[in-house]
Amino acid sequence: MTDIKSKFQRVMLIDDNTIDLYVTSAMIKKNNFGEIIDKYTSAKKALKFLKRNQDNFTELPQIIFVDIYMPRMSGFEFMVKYDKLSSDLKKHCKVYIISSSIDENDIKRANDDLNVVAFQVKTITKEFLNNIS
Numbered sequence: 322m323t324d325i326k327s328k329f330q331r332v333m334l335i336d337d338n339t340i341d342l343y344v345t346s347a348m349i350k351k352n353n354f355g356e357i358i359d360k361y362t363s364a365k366k367a368l369k370f371l372k373r374n375q376d377n378f379t380e381l382p383q384i385i386f387v388d389i390y391m392p393r394m395s396g397f398e399f400m401v402k403y404d405k406l407s408s409d410l411k412k413h414c415k416v417y418i419i420s421s422s423i424d425e426n427d428i429k430r431a432n433d434d435l436n437v438v439a440f441q442v443k444t445i446t447k448e449f450l451n452n453i454s
Contacts, residue, residue, distance in 0.1 A: 325353045326353070326356075327353045327354060327356040328354050328355070328450075328453075329354060329355045329356065329382075330355075330356050330357065330383060331355065331357045331359065331380075331382040331383060331384075332349055332354065332355030332358050332359070332382050332383070332386070333358075333359045333360075333361065333382035333384070333385045333386070333414075334358060334360045335361045335364050335385065335386065335387040335388060335391075335396070335399065336361075336386075336387075336388040336419070337363070337388065337391040337392060339362060341388070341443060341444070342360050342362065344444055345386065345419070345445055346358050346360060348444070348445055348446075348447070348450065349450070352450050352451070354384075354453075355384065363391075363393065363394070364387065364391055364393070364395070364399040365394045367385075367387075367399070368394075368399060368402050368403065371403070371406060371410065371414075372406065375406055378409075378413055381410060381413050381414060382414055383413065383414060384415050384453065385415070385416045385417070386419045387399055387400070387416060387417070387418055387419065388418075388420055388443075389418060389420040389422055389427055389431070390420065390421075390422065396418055397430060400416070400418075400436060403416065403436055404436055411436055415453070416436050416437050416438060417437070417438055417439050417440075417453075418434075418437050418439075419442075419443055419445060420440070420441075420442065420443060421442065421443045422442075423442060427440075438453075
């Protein structure tokens with residue numbers, strides 16, 4: 322049996338809901354989307370990791386999936402801080418907002434953020450992962 326290479330080396334998941342983290346992580350593994358999956362239940366901790374490693378591209382994820390509604394720091398608050406990170410990091414990482422929200426204002430706000438590639442309603446699907454390049 323040959324190993325199928327994953328589409329991306331590293332994927333970061335930021336979601337305070339551990340069940341959603343588990344389901345998304347399983348979907349990523351099942352579809353060979355990410356080799357290494359960094360899971361964070363805290364946007365603040367994820368941000369610290371990104372800040373600490375912003376010049377170390379082997380540690381940085383190519384894809385970041387971030388939830389909107391989380392305690393202490395929401396996905397939108399995370400994006401405001403993310404915007405202050407290095408431009409090289411922002412070129413390397415593609416951010417997708419993943420949320421159970423179908424609020425038009427949330428979707429518009431996510432789509433208006435220049436650092437957000439797309440908004441996706443939970444849960445992510447095989448088709449959604451296949452469309453990411």
